[in-house]
Amino acid sequence: ELLVEFAQTFYGYGNYQAPYWFLGMEEGGGNSIDEINRRFSVWAARGKNELEDVAEYHRAIKIPELFSDKPKLQNTWNKQIRVLFGIKNQAVETEFVRNYQRDSWGRNDSDNCILELFPLPSPSTADWIYGKTSSLPTLKNRDTYREAYLPNRVDHFQRRVEKHRPKVVFIFGISYMPYWEKLVGTKFLEENDLLQVVVDKTKFVV
DSSP, X not given: OHHHHHHHHOOEEEOTTOSEEEEESOOOOOOXXXXXXXXXXXXXXXXXXXXXXXXXXXXXXTOGGGGSSSOOOOHHHHHHHHHHHHHTTOOOOHHHHHHHHHHTTTOTTSSEEEEESSOSOOSOXXXXXXXXXXXXXXXXXXXXXXXXXXXXXXXXHHHHHHHHOOSEEEEOOGGGHHHHXXXXXXXXXXXXXXXXXEETTEEEEO
16 A cells, blocks of 8 residues: 555655756666665655655665765766756766765755656666565556556646746656657657757756
8 A cells, every 4th residue: 555655646856846857767776675665664754745855765764875975976866967067057077966966966945856757666677576576466567557657647747847837857768758748748859969848938858
């Protein structure tokens, strides 16, 4: 029951009021059943929030090394932070990126919001631990999982964009273009080697 509630109502980290949103495919992690259970139970104990503070949450699930005094750079976040620094015309030296990850990335009062198309953490697209450990038919494989959760999550993101109108939404994953087009309600245009479109003053960049 807790897994289903998490999958239906948890969307990521940061601040919907932020001007810069990052929408990816799915969060990494979920390397063991113990870790997955810890993620769900901590989320429940902290109030079952739609968005979490990424640093507080990861410290609570015992993954503090990403937010220590000299944090380990998380591979995906590292690149996304560099994109953010670029659009803000900030220097992208590694130490600046490291400090930003520790202090300002995915925080509840930050200028960014980190969202995921799929709700459950997984080490890679080749892994699917849930089919081996859950009796839920929606988690039998990635196909049943996608059919069960994707339409509602895309609709949810669409409503949140319409409500909060971020300045830029950076989207990661060409293979999910039909969902991105449903999200924005139109086709993307190729410009400067990127697929992008502006809808009601929000720029979407794939």
